[in-house]
Amino acid sequence: MTDKPNHLPERLALLADLNAARYLTDGLLSGKENAQAIALNKVTEPLPHDGESRAELAPVRDLIDDAMYKFRDDRPTNADAWLAPRLHAALRLTRREAADRRIWNYLALGVAPDYVVWRHLVAKSQGDAPKVAAARFRGPAYTQAFSRLWWAAELYRDGPDYGPVVTACGNQEMLNTALRMDVIEHRPTAQAMVRLIGRGTVTSTREAIAMAAAINASAATLMYDVVAPDAERDGKPLRQWIEEAESAPAVPRRDLPTGPYEEKTPERSVDVLVDHFAELFAEAPVRGRTDAEEETGAEV
Amino acid sequence: MRAYPYQRLPGVVSLRVTSVELRGPDDIRDPLDTSAFSAVEQVVAPGSSERDDWEWLRMKVSATVPGRATAPDGPWTDLAVVVVLSEGATNTRITTALTPGAEGGRQWVGQLDLWRADHLDRATMSVHVVATVDGVAGREIAASTKDWIVDLKAEAPLRGRELDVVEVGFREGPEWLRGFHEIPWAVDTSGDLPVVHLNTDFEGVSDLIGGNGTSVDNMVRDLLLAQMCTDVWTAVFHTAIGDLEIEDDGTPLFPRDWRGEVLREMLPDVVPGLPVEDALGEVHRRRTGTSGWTDLQPRIHYAATRRADVPKVLSTSIRGLEGIHRGTDA
Numbered sequence: 001m002t003d004k005p006n007h008l009p010e011r012l013a014l015l016a017d018l019n020a021a022r023y024l025t026d027g028l029l030s031g032k033e034n035a036q037a038i039a040l041n042k043v044t045e046p047l048p049h050d051g052e053s054r055a056e057l058a059p060v061r062d063l064i065d066d067a068m069y070k071f072r073d074d075r076p077t078n079a080d081a082w083l084a085p086r087l088h089a090a091l092r093l094t095r096r097e098a099a100d101r102r103i104w105n106y107l108a109l110g111v112a113p114d115y116v117v118w119r120h121l122v123a124k125s126q127g128d129a130p131k132v133a134a135a136r137f138r139g140p141a142y143t144q145a146f147s148r149l150w151w152a153a154e155l156y157r158d159g160p161d162y163g164p165v166v167t168a169c170g171n172q173e174m175l176n177t178a179l180r181m182d183v184i185e186h187r188p189t190a191q192a193m194v195r196l197i198g199r200g201t202v203t204s205t206r207e208a209i210a211m212a213a214a215i216n217a218s219a220a221t222l223m224y225d226v227v228a229p230d231a232e233r234d235g236k237p238l239r240q241w242i243e244e245a246e247s248a249p250a251v252p253r254r255d256l257p258t259g260p261y262e263e264k265t266p267e268r269s270v271d272v273l274v275d276h277f278a279e280l281f282a283e284a285p286v287r288g289r290t291d292a293e294e295e296t297g298a299e300v
Numbered sequence: 301m302r303a304y305p306y307q308r309l310p311g312v313v314s315l316r317v318t319s320v321e322l323r324g325p326d327d328i329r330d331p332l333d334t335s336a337f338s339a340v341e342q343v344v345a346p347g348s349s350e351r352d353d354w355e356w357l358r359m360k361v362s363a364t365v366p367g368r369a370t371a372p373d374g375p376w377t378d379l380a381v382v383v384v385l386s387e388g389a390t391n392t393r394i395t396t397a398l399t400p401g402a403e404g405g406r407q408w409v410g411q412l413d414l415w416r417a418d419h420l421d422r423a424t425m426s427v428h429v430v431a432t433v434d435g436v437a438g439r440e441i442a443a444s445t446k447d448w449i450v451d452l453k454a455e456a457p458l459r460g461r462e463l464d465v466v467e468v469g470f471r472e473g474p475e476w477l478r479g480f481h482e483i484p485w486a487v488d489t490s491g492d493l494p495v496v497h498l499n500t501d502f503e504g505v506s507d508l509i510g511g512n513g514t515s516v517d518n519m520v521r522d523l524l525l526a527q528m529c530t531d532v533w534t535a536v537f538h539t540a541i542g543d544l545e546i547e548d549d550g551t552p553l554f555p556r557d558w559r560g561e562v563l564r565e566m567l568p569d570v571v572p573g574l575p576v577e578d579a580l581g582e583v584h585r586r587r588t589g590t591s592g593w594t595d596l597q598p599r600i601h602y603a604a605t606r607r608a609d610v611p612k613v614l615s616t617s618i619r620g621l622e623g624i625h626r627g628t629d630a
Contacts, residue, residue, distance in 0.1 A: 017490035018476055043475055094417035095390040099557075100492065140545050140555070141391075155391060180545070180553065185386065185393035221304060225395040226380050226430045227438035233394050235356055235415035 002028060002117040004065075005037035005110065011055050013044035014102035015109060020138045023109050029132045031121050035113040044106060054092045054245040057111060063090055064112045066253060076119045080149060081169035085162035087146065088153035089257035092245045094238065095154065101138070104147040108137040116145045142179040149175075155184050156194055159237075159262040164194040166256070171197055173208035181212060183219045187265045188228040192273035201278055206287050214284040215277055227276070228269035237261040306433040307375045309442040311366030315383065315427040317344055317448060318362050322354035330354070336457060342448045343457035356415045359450075363398055363408045363427040365442070370405035376431035376441055381408040385450070387423040388556030394418075398427075414450060421492060421558065423450045453493070463496060463525075463532060467506050470499040487531050489539035493558055494532055516624065519617040529608030530601075536562045537570075537600055541583055552584040569603035570596065 023040050027033030047055045063086055071079040097103065108116050116136050123130040135143045142148050152175050156168040168174040168190075174197065183189050193211065196202045202211050241260035251257050316339060320332040330351055337344040346357055363381050368374060381400075386393040398410035414423065425448040433439045449459065456462075468474070470481040477497060480486050484502045488495045500506050508521055540559035544552040554560040554577075564576050571579035586592035605611070 018488060021490075095392055096417050096420050099389045099420040102491075140543075143545065151391065182386075182388075182393070185391050221306075221440060222436075222438045223382065223428060223430045223440050224438070225384065225393075226382060226397075229397075230395075233413065233415060233418070235417055238417065239355070 002031050002114045003034050004061075004112075004114050005035055007037040007041065008057055008061060008111070009041055010057060011050055012047055012057050012060065012103065013041070013106050013110065014047060014100065015040070015044050015106040016102055017105065017138055019043040020105040020109055024134050024137055028113060028117075029134060029137075030129055031117040031132065035109050037110070040110055044110065045102070047103065048097070052245065053248075054090075054242065059250055060087070060090050060107070061111055063087065063251060064115045068115060068118055077172060079119065080152075080172075080175065081166045084149040084153040084169050085157070085165045085256055085259075086251045086253075087149050088157070088162070088165075089259065090251045091150065092242045093150070094242070098147070098150055098154070099141070101141075101144070101147070104141075104144045104150075105138045107146045108144065112146075113137070120145060142176070148179065152179060155179065155190055157259050158187075158191055159264040160259040161264070162256045162259055164191060164198075167198045168194045171202075171205060171208045173205040173212065177209050178212045181216050183216055183224065186224050186228075187230045188269035188273050189215065189219075189224050191265045191270045192228075192277050195270065195274050196277055196281065202281060207281075210284045210286040211277065211281045214280040218276075218280055224273065228272045229266065230269065231263040231266055234262065306436070306439055307441070309366060309369050309376070309429055309431075311368065311442070312364075313366070313427055313429055313442045313444045314364045314446075315342075315425065315444050315448055316362045316364075317359050317425075319360040320344055320346065321358045322346060322349060322351055323356050323358060324351070324354040328354070332357075338457040341457055341459045342446060343454075343459055344448065344450045345454045345457040347451070347453065347455045348457065354416065356413055359412050359414070361398070361410060361412060361425075361427075362401070363444075365406055365408060365429055367406050369429060369431075369442075370400075376433055378432040378437060380430045382428050382430060383410065383412055383425060384428060385412055385414060385423050385425045387419050387421070388560070389420045390418055392418045392423070416452070419450070419452055421451075421453055423452075424448065425450060461493075463529060464493055465496045465498055465509070467498045467500050469501045470497070471501045473497075485528060485531075487535040489535050494536050494539075496528055496532060515620060519620050522613050523617055526608050526610045526613040530604050530610060533562075533566070533604035533607045534600060537566055537604065541587060544580075544584060546584075552580050554580065566600075566603040566607070569606060570599045 023036055025033060028035055049055055063083070067079045067083045070082065117132055120132045120136040121130045136145045138144065141151055152169055153162065153165045156165045158164050174193070178184055178193060193215065196211065197208065202208055238260040317337050320337055322328065322330040322332060330349065332346060332349055336346065336348040344359065346354065361383055363383070365381060369376060369379055381398040382395050383398060384393065384395045394412065394414070396410050396412045398408035401407040401409040427444045428440050429442040430438055431441050433441065451457070454462065468477065470477040477486060481499065481501055484499050484505045486497045486499070488497060498506060498509060508517065509524060511517065511521070536559070540555060540563050543559065544555065546552050554563060563580060567576045567579040567583065571582050574582065583596065586596055
């Protein structure tokens, strides 16, 4: 299996897509080789916030070590819900910074290629040699191994409360399908979806897909922003939270960290949408659900 | 045409940005000059201000809605006019409700704040008219057709993107460029935005591209630029189509950043006569399937050449050359 890099610098960095491509060897993707740590660190660029504490590499690496240790006898998938909020709180990025793919490339190749292999090595079909999809190292925001966790934490957290992130990440489709949809950008919508999962109305991944599809379709004619208004966006708490990184202790391992003190999602708005989505979901076709009209017998 | 299960509002809904103010530390309030936003282009370019320390900006906006919306005998109640600003690359969406102004309900005004740390590149802004129809609240009954753009990277309010050109010596430059030291430029499509690296080791090329010389120099320069643009358009198309996210049922998705923008713009020329979603599926099938990708190349070339204005530049140059010959012959 791919090991922890034998060379870890002190600071996180940026790794351009083009440079990352050279290190995505077949050996690495099949988990048989290590990433070429020294060569790779020669082609990186410093972070725009290189001088700040949040650019330190060791706290992030420690966190990933702990995730792999904690879930060593478990399914690696289960580590997502633990790592997502903690990674988010350790990095303390703005959305602008997180939209730069280069930081995620660096985390995957320069900081923790062993984690990416551990978490995402799968055999496509029986008999095939297991492989990691290259997009887990370098790819779209909702696919890349670390960026998907960060965005899940960013879009599902309720202000400072990471609780909903844990609930959401417990269902892989909230990461895979829901994260790609535009509706998730509306906080009350995201919170209402999480609540349906938390309540047990939506349980399996198939049900999550069905719910997400129904919500997305309904958004074509209904404006959730009007039916369920969010609080006004204020960027100051985030800035303050980022500044506090200078003196913040390590991210807690047992308790959840605390996010930026942004205003929470208005409770009434979430309630309105929970009711609406529950109705939509009751009528939505779910693959394999016996009472659904569109039963596809093909799925096992 | 999409069908709606309720009555929509016919007519044109339009949006206008009337003022922009940059806000920053120590309570800075710096109104942007009107040259920083253009009602014709429908673009706001805060980058055209000298100031780079702003943290957020406040836009005053005004929307025009057909008078029928508020007619007492209309089917719509609880009318709301909302402005939505969003950027796919940062998954950010903010909305603001406008309030009715003068002109008997046709004019709606309000303000919208944009936080700089929430955005990377280009945010789009649209206006939506929402009402209760047949007892259902929150129905969108009309929307603006042309979005406004808030461009955080540009220095001028222009809809079309300016080509980002970086001058660099390839021989000593970034590692990946060293192998290319004999060519005048290279296109990099891997980052936030495509960039052209102009090789300063290639003697004379930066003077030619950057300069304003004789009429012949300028003709050669314009031709070179057109050629460069063709390269860029071709490269960005291939990058965008090669990096698609695919749904479980095989449907490709439009990327949410500039890659998606490029595809939406070029696909109508690459696969004419199809809605862009279908065109994307078609191109993806051809690229990943066993045949059809080769046949598409001339069309991709066509789309790139058109966008790079090659026909116009070339015919101008040819006419220019004719003029010069005539001048010397006489």
